[in-house]
Structures are given as C-alpha cells and as structure tokens.
Amino acid sequence: MATGTSGRPGSGTTEAVPMVEVSVARSYARRARVAFYTVTSSAGALAIAAFATVGHSITAVVLGVLVGAVCGLVVALAVRAWPALRVLWHWAAEIVLFAVVVTGLAAAASVTHPVLAAALVLAASGLAGLVRPVRRRVVAWAWCAVVRHRLRLCFAEFIRSAARSSPIFLPLILLARPTPAGERVWVWLRPGLDLSDLDGRTGKLAVACWAGEVRVVRASARRAALVRVDITRRDPLTGAVRSPLARSVPIVSDAVTPVSPGGPPLALDLSDLPEEAPVTRVARR
Numbered sequence: 001m002a003t004g005t006s007g008r009p010g011s012g013t014t015e016a017v018p019m020v021e022v023s024v025a026r027s028y029a030r031r032a033r034v035a036f037y038t039v040t041s042s043a044g045a046l047a048i049a050a051f052a053t054v055g056h057s058i059t060a061v062v063l064g065v066l067v068g069a070v071c072g073l074v075v076a077l078a079v080r081a082w083p084a085l086r087v088l089w090h091w092a093a094e095i096v097l098f099a100v101v102v103t104g105l106a107a108a109a110s111v112t113h114p115v116l117a118a119a120l121v122l123a124a125s126g127l128a129g130l131v132r133p134v135r136r137r138v139v140a141w142a143w144c145a146v147v148r149h150r151l152r153l154c155f156a157e158f159i160r161s162a163a164r165s166s167p168i169f170l171p172l173i174l175l176a177r178p179t180p181a182g183e184r185v186w187v188w189l190r191p192g193l194d195l196s197d198l199d200g201r202t203g204k205l206a207v208a209c210w211a212g213e214v215r216v217v218r219a220s221a222r223r224a225a226l227v228r229v230d231i232t233r234r235d236p237l238t239g240a241v242r243s244p245l246a247r248s249v250p251i252v253s254d255a256v257t258p259v260s261p262g263g264p265p266l267a268l269d270l271s272d273l274p275e276e277a278p279v280t281r282v283a284r285r
Contacts, residue, residue, distance in 0.1 A: 024083050025083060028079060028080055028082060028083055029080060031079050031080075032076040032077070032079040032080035033076070035072070035075045035076050035079045036072040036073065036075065036076035037072070038072075039068070039071050039072040039075045039076075040068040040069055040071065040072030040073075041068065041072075042068075043067060043068040043071040043072065044064045044065050044067065044068025044069070045064070045068070046064075047060075047063060047064035047067040047068060048060050048061055048063075048064030048065075049064075050064075051063045051064055086170075086172065089172075090148065090149065090152055090173060093145050093148075094145065101121075105117055105118075105121060108120055108121075137178075140178035140183075141178060143178065143182075143183055143233075144176035144177060144178055144183050144185075145176075147176055147183045147185060147209050147231060148173045148176050148185060150208045150209045150210070151173055151185060151187070151205070151208070151209065151229065152170065152173055153208065154204065154205055154208035154209075155170055155171050156170055158197075158201065158204075159192075159193075170190065171187050171188060171189050171190055171193060172187070172188040172190070173185065173187055174186040174187060174188055179230070180236040181230075181231075181232045181233065181234060181235070181236055182211060182230070182231040182232045182233040182234065183230075183231045183233075184228060184229070184230050184231070185228070185229040185231070186219055186226065186227075186228055186229075187226075187227050187228075187229055188225055188226055189224075189225045189226075189227060190225075194224065195216060195217075195218060195224070195227055198216045198227070199216060202214045202215065202216060205229070206231075209231050211231045211232060211233050212232050212233060212234075213231075213232040214229060214230070214231050214232070215229070215230040215232070216228070216229050216230075217230070
C-alpha cells in the first residue's frame with residue numbers, strides 16, 4: 001500500500017492509495033479463509049491416517065492437526081497474496097532490470113573506482129543509443145514493456161465499466177516479444193471474459209497501445225482463455241528488401257545469345273536471299 005497527497009490543493013494531508021482494488025482484496029480474503037479451512041481439514045485427516053499406522057493414536061492426531069494447520073496456512077497466505085504477486089509480475093521486467101543495474105554498478109564500484117564504474121555505465125548507455133542495431137533492439141523490448149502496462153490499464157477500464165459493483169479480476173498479461181510489425185503479447189483471460197468481448201474493442205486497444213491496428217486471436221486450440229494480441233505499428237513490407245539472389249544471376253550481353261543446339265536458329269540471315277527485280281507497269285500488262 002502506498003501513500004500520496006490528497007486531491008485538494010493546500011490541504012497537506014495524505015491518503016492511502018491501495019496497490020490492489022478494495023473489492024478484489026476482500027474477495028481474496030474470503031477465498032483465503034475458505035482455502036484455509038478446506039486444506040486444513042483434508043490435509044489433517046490424511047496426516048492423521050498416515051501417522052496412525054506407525055505410532056500412537058493421540059500422537060497421530062496431534063501431528064495431523066499440526067500438519068493440516070501448516071498446510072492450510074501456507075495455501076491461505078498464497079491465495080491472500082495473489083493480487084499483490086500479480087502486480088509484482090506485471091512489473092517483473094522493470095524490477096529485474098533495476099536490480100541488475102544496481103547490482104552490477106555496486107559490484108563494479110567495489111572492484112574498481114566509483115568514477116570508473118559510472119564511466120562504464122555511461123559507455124554502455126552510449127553504445128545502446130548510438131549503435132543502430134543495438135538501439136533498435138533496446139527500443140523494441142522497451143515497447144514490449146510499455147504495451148504490457150497499457151493493455152493492463154485498458155482491460156481494467158473495460159471490466160470496471162462492465163461491472164461496477166462486483167470485484168475486478170483482471171486478465172493476466174503473460175509474455176511479450178517484438179515482431180517486425182510491432183509487438184505480440186500473450187494474455188490469460190479470467191472467468192467472465194472471452195475472445196468475443198475483445199474483438200469489438202480492438203480499436204480501443206489500439207488507441208491505448210499507441211498503435212495503428214490490434215488483432216486478437218486464440219493462441220491455443222485447447223485453452224480458450226489463452227489469447228494472443230498482435231499490435232501493428234508499422235508495415236514491414238514498405239521498406240526495401242535486399243536480396244542476394246540478384247548477384248547470383250549471370251549478366252549476358254545481347255551479342256552472345258545462347259541458342260539451343262536442338263532447335264532452329266531464331267534469327268534470319270537475309271543477306272543470302274537474292275534481291276527481287278522491280279516490276280514495271282509494261283511488264284505487268
């Protein structure tokens with residue numbers, strides 16, 4: 001949970017801004033309680049039956065209750081923390097990148113001088129910004145991270161406008177990778193959404209992702225919840241394509257034209273034919 005200033009100017013007060021929707025947190029709290037009781041009873045019964053075969057019945061009951069309570073608590077905590085874990089998953093790429101940069105900078109500063117470590121970081125940044133192939137790859141992966149967040153916000157608006165009183169269960173944005181036309185993102189839909197709900201909103205998805213066109217198709221024939229979002233930003237067919245096939249074709253001049261030995265010559269030698277004498281009017285009569 002984060003804190004921030006209130007919307008009134010000059011008030012100076014702070015208010016809590018939840019990282020997870022309140023309705024979603026309450027729903028998962030109820031699910032966590034149900035999971036705790038269910039897992040505790042089932043795991044405890046199985047543990048009691050297992051311990052009763054090798055020890056005393058009272059000892060088996062005590063150990064079974066303890067094992068069931070531990071298993072139920074672990075499952076309940078996992079269910080309760082799932083909304084926060086989902087938020088961390090959506091920001092996983094940024095968190096990992098920040099951790100790698102900070103760890104690498106600290107390691108370089110511990111081995112060498114801090115000024116030299118900062119110079120290495122600046123050199124790597126300059127290499128990524130000046131070398132065109134490296135810059136294009138970095139920009140392409142950066143757009144993948146941006147698109148994942150834009151899709152999450154767009155899905156939140158869709159679901160919030162469709163169900164104002166019920167809890168908001170957002171789809172899970174899985175992976176994203178760059179394509180020659182833009183980006184490709186895999187999304188796992190939650191109950192209440194299907195592919196038909198997204199087909200009519202591809203224009204809004206394109207606006208949210210700052211793209212020209214968005215297509216949503218099924219990514220798996222066995223799982224309808226797994227869909228693929230193809231985002232088009234540019235047309236890769238408009239650029240010039242360099243092909244090495246042109247250098248493989250030999251250049252033949254018109255003077256030396258190959259003729260098949262089995263066929264007749266294609267050109268006529270008119271110099272061997274006799275010239276026809278002109279016919280006058282008297283001869284014609």
